[in-house]
Amino acid sequence: MRVMAQMAMVMNLDKCIGCHTCSVTCKQTWTNRAGMEYVWFNNVETRPGQGYPRTYEDQERWKGGWTRESNGRLALRSGSRLKNLATIFANPALPGIDDYYEPWTYDYRTLTDAPLQEHTPVARPKSLISGRDMAIRWSANWDDNLAGGPELAKDDPVLRKVSDKVELEFEQSFMFYLPRICEHCLNPSCAAACPAGAIYKRSEDGIVLVDQDGCRGWRKCVTACPYKKIYFNHRTGKAEKCTFCYPRVELGMPTVCAETCVGRLRYLGLVLYDVDAVLPAASVEDEHELLDAQRRLVLDPDDPEVVRAAEKEGIPRDWIEAAQRSPIYSLINEYRVALPLHPEYRTMPMVWYIPPLSPIVDAVSETGEDAENRDNLFAAIESLRIPIGYLAGLFTAGDTGPVTDSLRRLAAMRSYMRDINLGRGTDEEIPRAVGMDGESVYEMYRLLALAKYEDRYVVPPAHAEQAHSLEASATGCSLDAEGGPGMGGPSTGGPATGGKVSLPMPRIRRPQEAE
Amino acid sequence: MSTTLETVLWVIAPYACMAVFLVGHYWRYRYDKFGWTTLSTQIYESRLLRWGSPLFHFGMLAVIGGHVIGLLIPKGWTAAAGITDEGYHVMAVGLGLVAGTAVAVGLTLLIMRRRLVGPVFRATSRMDKLMYVGLALVILTGMANTVVGNVIGHYDYREGVSIWFRGLFFLDPHPELMGAAPITFQAHVLASLALFALWPFTRLVHVFSVPIGHLWRPYVPYRSRDTRMGERRGRRGWENAEDGSRTP
Ligand code: HEM
Ligand code: SF4
Numbered sequence A: 001m002r003v004m005a006q007m008a009m010v011m012n013l014d015k016c017i018g019c020h021t022c023s024v025t026c027k028q029t030w031t032n033r034a035g036m037e038y039v040w041f042n043n044v045e046t047r048p049g050q051g052y053p054r055t056y057e058d059q060e061r062w063k064g065g066w067t068r069e070s071n072g073r074l075a076l077r078s079g080s081r082l083k084n085l086a087t088i089f090a091n092p093a094l095p096g097i098d099d100y101y102e103p104w105t106y107d108y109r110t111l112t113d114a115p116l117q118e119h120t121p122v123a124r125p126k127s128l129i130s131g132r133d134m135a136i137r138w139s140a141n142w143d144d145n146l147a148g149g150p151e152l153a154k155d156d157p158v159l160r161k162v163s164d165k166v167e168l169e170f171e172q173s174f175m176f177y178l179p180r181i182c183e184h185c186l187n188p189s190c191a192a193a194c195p196a197g198a199i200y201k202r203s204e205d206g207i208v209l210v211d212q213d214g215c216r217g218w219r220k221c222v223t224a225c226p227y228k229k230i231y232f233n234h235r236t237g238k239a240e241k242c243t244f245c246y247p248r249v250e251l252g253m254p255t256v257c258a259e260t261c262v263g264r265l266r267y268l269g270l271v272l273y274d275v276d277a278v279l280p281a282a283s284v285e286d287e288h289e290l291l292d293a294q295r296r297l298v299l300d301p302d303d304p305e306v307v308r309a310a311e312k313e314g315i316p317r318d319w320i321e322a323a324q325r326s327p328i329y330s331l332i333n334e335y336r337v338a339l340p341l342h343p344e345y346r347t348m349p350m351v352w353y354i355p356p357l358s359p360i361v362d363a364v365s366e367t368g369e370d371a372e373n374r375d376n377l378f379a380a381i382e383s384l385r386i387p388i389g390y391l392a393g394l395f396t397a398g399d400t401g402p403v404t405d406s407l408r409r410l411a412a413m414r415s416y417m418r419d420i421n422l423g424r425g426t427d428e429e430i431p432r433a434v435g436m437d438g439e440s441v442y443e444m445y446r447l448l449a450l451a452k453y454e455d456r457y458v459v460p461p462a463h464a465e466q467a468h469s470l471e472a473s474a475t476g477c478s479l480d481a482e483g484g485p486g487m488g489g490p491s492t493g494g495p496a497t498g499g500k501v502s503l504p505m506p507r508i509r510r511p512q513e514a515e
Numbered sequence B: 001m002s003t004t005l006e007t008v009l010w011v012i013a014p015y016a017c018m019a020v021f022l023v024g025h026y027w028r029y030r031y032d033k034f035g036w037t038t039l040s041t042q043i044y045e046s047r048l049l050r051w052g053s054p055l056f057h058f059g060m061l062a063v064i065g066g067h068v069i070g071l072l073i074p075k076g077w078t079a080a081a082g083i084t085d086e087g088y089h090v091m092a093v094g095l096g097l098v099a100g101t102a103v104a105v106g107l108t109l110l111i112m113r114r115r116l117v118g119p120v121f122r123a124t125s126r127m128d129k130l131m132y133v134g135l136a137l138v139i140l141t142g143m144a145n146t147v148v149g150n151v152i153g154h155y156d157y158r159e160g161v162s163i164w165f166r167g168l169f170f171l172d173p174h175p176e177l178m179g180a181a182p183i184t185f186q187a188h189v190l191a192s193l194a195l196f197a198l199w200p201f202t203r204l205v206h207v208f209s210v211p212i213g214h215l216w217r218p219y220v221p222y223r224s225r226d227t228r229m230g231e232r233r234g235r236r237g238w239e240n241a242e243d244g245s246r247t248p
């Protein structure tokens, strides 16, 4: 057993109101730069819907993630290493800008410079790609709140798998939001596909990063990531991705998306995992076994043997304690309500989701029945084939069992807590029906419903021995290169700078924009 | 004996261009690793690139292979290996024409794409344009060599240009050999020298990042945070004083 620590996130989907605050604050922090206009490290999708980029979950087409070969070994779906190099000159499965959307700005000068005139002047949309006038036809969340209706939703690859008759009756439809960031996978296919070896996992906290000096713009990672969470900066010619806000996390602060989340639905913390077990877990044959394999990877931080093994690997004491206090392990393995997104991609994603009960609650309420009664809820969970199948398509490779279990626990919590809130005696039969006891249901309620700041985010600061270098990085970020992701000024890194020098090479692309 | 002009063109210019090439790459790598990329434009346009880029690149790799054999391997060695002059000739012209055509068609497609596809044109820098002029000149004069040397007249470059080229590396230049070569060969060499001098300042630097290591490296690289962040070497004396946990 070789124990490593990993920063992980859980999102409680019932609470997401689809406000996109997380996307906007993330964009303001990380991607409000030329070349990154179309990039959303955090995006919020309405499901059913096509997602961003359009239909990215259709891996027959986009070739992301891993497949299991007949000999039991994993291979990138985009091809062997040799094929990866042979197709380097033109990538056969790279999303084009139209699969994302053509980013635009408005010609504001026609407004500010307009003379006094009879008609109101109009600011036209201008493409940030071609520089020309353009018609806006798509964006990162064009099908927000099921806009576009069944016509757009029917191209949702997950929905297609659930229902042979693809027609989604609009009246009996369901809807929820799915916020997405990079999954900081334990078995990242983006890193495996990078010809330059520039994408790496940080051994301390498992955050997956692109070395901006090492990236050569071969753009293979974009194809290999099944979640399409690596983006190509078309100005700098380098790949960029969600950084899990590592400069904040190192100081013990939550990521920007988590901190600003209006629904307070994001949970952050460390988990301990056995790195030697990752590949075997990702290679199990039956796709329905992947979820349990992945759950087993996340070790019990209170198990003395795990603690000993972690100490042996040099994981600091306070980090082990942080893993013990972290809400992540309990949501995954104790309450067993959190599920990974698309485990069948075999990348072992580390952003987990508590599936939304709201489609079920809504369906019950619409019948006029009591939507907090456990029997009504349990019965609805059994009978609502399409929403359950859909959630299973997202979170469990189509196996409805674990989704049902998770939803039943959420339903039980709902009924059990109602009795308490109404001052009635509790019905211990309710937790028992879902294999829990009253106390753990109450603890789960505290974590999910009250969701105090310090319970949601257990982020240990980077370790003290390294604090001196981290302090420097918090003020002078190593990504502060011109046009780089940091862009906070010259990267001098303080008076005692070692070898790092800022980059004097003038980049003279697109002179017409010099102005 | 060689004339002054010959010395300038075939001795001084080659060494100057080689120096710019070498020092330029060192400088670029040292100070602009962030700019060291293919600057792929595939996100804007795939249909033309899908044909143009592989044609150009695979053709180019073959052409480079041909040059290595033609320029670096002395005639005596291939003869010793049992390859007749005739055989060598047929092979070189045959493969050369196929690869040359692929390169020419590929480059035409790439240049058309650069000019005609709006977003790609917008992303084309002055250096890109210079690079394409250089590449086009080198390839045109190179194909002219095949025609002039083999079809119209007869010039065995392995007894002229190649010896001059190898001589440069042994500090034993023979400018008179170049002086005696047909004009297309002279033009090809001059255009190539110019391209080499431009090389380190264009996207062509990506050629030296051929990711061969990808074939055997481990799939998931791990890197430790502190190897990346050693921006300050240790604490200064006064910082230790504030922190009881450390002795100075
Ligand atoms: C085996 C080594 C090489 C590899 C792996 C490689 C790879 C690439 C890649 C990935 C692109 C970006 C294409 C795109 O998506 O826009 C590119 C562009 C380019 N390469 Fe190479 N290349 C190699 C060797 C060469 C050589 C030897 C030359 C010429 C002497 C060359 C000239 C170019 C040019 C001119 C472009 C720009 C094409 C355009 O966008 O118009 N490459 N290369
Ligand atoms: S989700 Fe993130 S870590 Fe996983 S493959 Fe994609 S970019 Fe890499």
Ligand code: SF4
Pocket: A015, A016, A017, A018, A019, A020, A021, A022, A023, A044, A177, A179, A260, A261, A262, A263, A264, A265
């Ligand atoms: S900020 Fe929170 S509630 Fe709003 S869309 Fe993002 S995840 Fe959902």
